[in-house]
Amino acid sequence: MLLVKHMMLTNVITASPSMTVKETIEILYKKHIGCVISIDENEKCIGIFTERDAIRLVAEDVELDQPLGNVMTKNVITIQEDSSINEIRKTIQIHSIRTLPVVNQENKLVGLLSVRSVLDQFFGLNSQNC
């Protein structure tokens, strides 16, 4: 059976909450990714910051030299690596989100699942990240 761990991206780019927003946006650009995940010293997800968040901050004239920790989304919805494709679908529908950090049984970050990467597989495009 096709599980999250077979479809997830494993080269997840993480960012420290003490980095500035501007530095984080530079990472999004340089690494060709749509989001970064913040983790704590136990590899637990403590935040997520996406391209869309960056667009919002620029549109709203928010200062980009403040710490990422001030502006990242802190209630991160994650999915277990052994979840099925139906569980993915349900989680995406319930929460209306396009990117799910994947965690193992100890709740540690092990990958990333994004709507974009799933469709990229179908179209044969190169997915760097979310």
Added chain:
Amino acid sequence: MLLVKHMMLTNVITASPSMTVKETIEILYKKHIGCVISIDENEKCIGIFTERDAIRLVAEDVELDQPLGNVMTKNVITIQEDSSINEIRKTIQIHSIRTLPVVNQENKLVGLLSVRSVLDQFFGLNSQNC
């Protein structure tokens, strides 16, 4: 047979090349869209500007108060509204792009097809635009 015109989004948000980049980013944010299309007086596509372009400009410290026309992508790859899903797939693969303005036989903009919107249909998510 499933054609582009059955899958495309028809509420395409357009932007004038004389708008500033900052105003364009505000549109991306306020309209919840991933790109805007620039058209001329004959409704022909003359440019496209995406979320990703915005990220690049912010990362590279490009002035956001200059006209969109200076920074938008001008060689826009389009697809005909009567193209099949296989032609979509080919065009997306050849050009490695995620968003395709859709044109009719007179080459006028009639819709937008995005990898995101195609998968959103599958997941039952609301797609506003690309």
